[in-house]
Amino acid sequence: MTKIYYFSGTGNSLWSAKKIAQTIGECELFNIGNEVQNSEISIEADTVVFVFPSYAYGLPLAVSRFVKNVIFKTPYLAAFVTYGSSPGGSLAALSRILKKKNINSLFFGRIPAVENYLAMFGPPKAKTLERRLSLQKKATEEAARCILERRVNRVNTVRPFSALVSLLFLLGIKIFYKHYRLSSECNGCGICEKLCPVSAIVMQSGRPVFTKKCEHCQGCVNICPLRAIQFGRVKHGTPGYRHPEISIDELARYEY
Ligand SMILES: Cc1cc2nc3c(=O)[nH]c(=O)nc-3n(C[C@H](O)[C@H](O)[C@H](O)COP(=O)(O)O)c2cc1C
Structure with missing residues (x-):
């Protein structure tokens, strides 16, 4: 039995995780966003696979927190990072954590995907989208x-520049959640709350409130159907990105 653990804001990592599951068969898929709520957990499987996005040349906080808490009972673990331009030291960061976990055989791989950090890079052009999906x-x-x-x-595992960028990002996410803005188009549909992989959005009086649990995955900003959640370059009406073969329902589901 293979256990695949994924973390995904906009569906890229989930798409790759599902595709890997379909190809190798006999897999169970787990959403790290859900699992991270538990403290110490034990994972027993013939093969364990991780698929997650690169965040600022490092790991999403949910992923590092989760992996640190796991007792692995597996002979083989493979980890794949999805990324928009360069994953920097994301795999190095994971490798540093796994070193202490006594797993004999490890594999680390990179999966190029569509850049979803619209707040900095803006929406991808149609050609770029097509090229990155094919890659x-x-x-x-x-x-x-x-x-x-x-x-x-x-x-x-020695990636000092990536470690610094990642550290600055981890400091940044402590305050970024205060800077999401809602346009008047928000109708309180609650999709953002359901999508949030770390349950950082709570609905209060029919409006989403962003809490300090936010890890800045940009799922809400990209996927809000009314384009009402604004951050950085993302203003009302800026087109969002979601992997075209991953539905909102799938992203909101916790287990398969
Ligand atoms: C906060 C944030 C930081 C990111 N940092 C990087 C990065 O350092 N390098 C990179 O190539 N892509 C970066 N990306 C892009 C994502 O890693 C990429 O689009 C990924 O495939 C998204 O996966 P998902 O759809 O499963 O969330 C970043 C995205 C976000 C939201």
Whole structure:
């Protein structure tokens, strides 16, 4: 049995996780956003797979917190980072945590995908979108092959620049949640609350309130159907991004 753990704001990592599951068969899929609520957990499986996005050359906080809390009973673990331009030291950060976990065989892989940080880069152009989706498909097929062949590799864990960028980001997310703005188009549909992988959005008097649990995954900003959630370059009406083959319902689901 293979257990696949994913974290996903806009569906890229979920899409790759699902594709890997379909290709290798006999898999269970788990949303780290849900699992992270538990403290210490034990994962027993023939193979464990992680799929998650790169955040500021590092790991999403939910992922690092989760992995630190796990007792692994597995002979093989493969981890894949999805990214928009360069994942920097994301895999190095994970490798540093896994070093202490006594797993014999590890594999680390990269999956190029569509950049979802619209707040900084703006919406992707149609051509870029098409190219990155095709790269993601190829890299995900290769990822599944690597798992089936139980390939093993190592990453350089010394990445000081990435560690610094990642640290600044982790400081940033302590305040970013205060800077989301709602346009008057918000009708209180609550989709953002359901989507949030770390339950950081709560509905109060029919309006979403952003709390300090926010990890800045940008799911809400990208997926709000009325384009009413604003942050950085994302203003009312800026087109959002969601992986075209992942539905809102799937993103909001916790387990498969
Ligand atoms: C806060 C934030 C930081 C990001 N930082 C990076 C980065 O350092 N390098 C990169 O290539 N992509 C970066 N991205 C883009 C995502 O890693 C990429 O789009 C990923 O595939 C999104 O996966 P998801 O749809 O599963 O959430 C960042 C995205 C967000 C929201």
